[in-house]
Amino acid sequence: TSSTDTLIRAELVSFSRDPGDGDMPQPGSLEHYGDGLLWLKGQHIHAVGHFSELSLSLPEGIPVYDYRDKLIMPGFIDTHVHYVQLDIMASYGRQLLDWLNDYTFPEECRFANHAHAEALSNAFLDEMLRAGTTTAQVFGSSHPVSVDAFFSACKSRQLRMLVGKVLMDRNAPDALLDGATGIADTERLIADWHGKQRLGYSVTPRFAPTSTKIQMDAAGALLRNEPTLWLQTHLAENSGELDWVAELFPGSRDYLSVYEDAGLVGPRSTFAHGIHLNNDMRKRLAERGANIAFCPSSNLFLGSGLFDRAAAKQTGMAFTFASDIGAGTDLSGFGTLKAAYQVGQLGGQPLTAWQGFYGLTMGNAKALSLDNHIGQLAPSLEADFVVIDPQATSLLSRRISHCTTLGERLFALMMLADDRAIYETWAGGRCQHRRDRSQ
Ligand code: GUN
């Protein structure tokens, strides 16, 4: 019925496929309507087009939101983030293994408590929406209650989210080890939540050093029995970690083969970081259709190294963009792209705004096999999008006024924008964040 129609007039930007690496997007990859209309029916997008054309066929009596000074893009997607680490962002001065022991593990112990997990789930989702992120693949803690609380918070907001209980049964404080119950708890969470509403379960062995071979094999068996599950873990982030893995798995050919042997590498697998890989490992990841989550602000913060995007492209290995909060320093997709640009510059691989915003939306959706649901402004997809205000700050406004092309404006946003430029965030056909309401 017409009561579920929503009409928004704005500039619309969306990618239907990879725009390529050139200065201009590949023909047919970019959909851009300078004066566009976004027509929602309930939780879905019904039509997208030029205002002048679509407005001829509109239902009567429906008010049109006039956002002609705003720019709408699909909601941003974050393929790797730890909600349980929100409160330890910006903890000073260590590389990965010390940072885990000194800050991360003690913090995650707090998530055995349901009230704490519930409060942090809501605080985290508020921050994600404030930053324009509508979907994320999320690590809980090793406590099942941390994941129940998170799913429950996502369910009441009707968000599309992936999350999993961390599996870890060695080399960490006792309070975090899940021992023999980790797999049974995972099965129970899958039965309760996977595929319900817009929720999906991502099987989550933390990384090879904190899981026994027995636990990783059991995680692989879960994936074999239920191919619609996702898998998330960490791979080749830091040199201290590489030495430790080599010591713990002396019989393995390399770090990736530890995960391959357990059956954890497939088209729904996301491996965070992948900084210290060779081309053989990259090709094996490409063959199995797995993706590496590139987490530039985290890699810079922990001094882990510079992700090699050119080598990824050369070997056909998919990569996605992610914040990796709490080692990451920025929840904002703009901030992630800015850091990715800077990492790229240091390696002679600058990132175009086309690549950046394609990656943050359709690229990430595709790598997570969610592109039937989200990632574009297109009919029948779910109505998850961000309303960007290019005049959000006086500086941004000045800079944007000097831009003559869309490419220049998107690049200026990538380098200068932050959560102040997110005027509204819509998810599931509803406005779930408005800037002026909750700064
Ligand atoms: N490797 C294993 N656990 C973690 C974590 O929590 N954060 C990061 N950045 N790397 C990890």
Ligand code: ZN
């Ligand atoms: Zn991580």
